[in-house]
Amino acid sequence: MAKILSQEEIDALLSNVPGEQESDSKAEPKQKISLYDFKHPNLVSKEQMRLLETIHEGLCRNFGVFLSAQLRMIVEMNLLAIDQIMYSEFVMSIVPPSSIYVFETKEENPAQFVMEMSPQLAIFIVERLFGGQGSSIAEARAISVIEQRIMRHVVDRFLVELSKNWEPVAPLESNLVKFESNPEFVQIVPSSEPVIVASMEVKIHGTTSLMNICYPYMWISNILTRPEVQKKILFGARESSTEERDIVEYNIKNTSVPLRMILGKSNISIRDFLELKKGDVIQLMNRTNSPLEVFVQNKHLFYGVAGIRNKRYAVRILSTAEGEEDDG
DSSP: OOOOOOHHHHHHHHHHSOOHHHHHSOOOOOOOOOOOOTTSOOOSOHHHHHHHHHHHHHHHHHHHHHHHHHHTSOEEEEEEEEEEEEHHHHHHHOOSSOEEEEEEEOSSSOOEEEEEEOHHHHHHHHHHHTTOOOOOOSSOOOOOHHHHHHHHHHHHHHHHHHHHHHTTTSOOOEEEEEEESOGGGOOSSOTTSEEEEEEEEEEETTEEEEEEEEEEHHHHHHHHTSHHHHHHHHHOOOOOOHHHHHHHHHHHHTOOOOEEEEOOOOOOOHHHHHTOOTTOOOOOSSOTTSOEEEEETTEEEEEEEEEEETTEEEEEEEEETTSOBOOO
């Protein structure tokens, strides 16, 4: 049998229901408050930050391709963030021993910047370059002098890719000054000075390692405040020049693509396939004088005939796949 509520229980339930006055009254809109740290003011605008992100995304893309070719495995490199912090905070975030490379720009007033990576990643790269399997070590150790010399090839290519991606904004020529494993011995700016840190992740076989680039803010500011750079930030990139178009056209024309020809096709039963033995002849559907299909990147584009030229197999193009005659 259902329980009948008493009057006191009914009153208690009604007291917990919000009244009409509360539901009808409009709550005052809350004011939006943005936190601002006067000790760490934002010195880089959003437009400048986007420009820095574009530069380092291109660096990750190109340097990742280089590492993939050198290590003979897939290497994914992505930009995580670009932050503005104090140099003391950057030094404290590095756990020794580490692999710290100090570079110096070739300018009238040279500035120094830092590339920091984990020693596990450096040792893995060195082992793969020597043809090893590339085993990861559990505990970090300082890389040896021989390993530093092997890594010099990788670091030099890193500078090349960094210079290429800075080129549309400002020319960046730099060289390696020194290598350090202890961050306390690296002092490119005073500890209280702000710096711009680009953090990138390197993924190899599911293992993630970090790589950081630390720029002095004053050097970044001198570049980003130039009139030509401000014009790019405000109005976008200029139209490509004739020289740039020629470079792109040259690179496209000199890019190699796989080309293959199908000599013939045939349909046989599974029984005949299983009974094949040395000396058997399979009759093709193609006639000896019929043009053969030529594929470029798995796309049928031409018809041609096979032959030999200079003691090598060759293909002579007769026509395009659409039927248009080709003079070659």
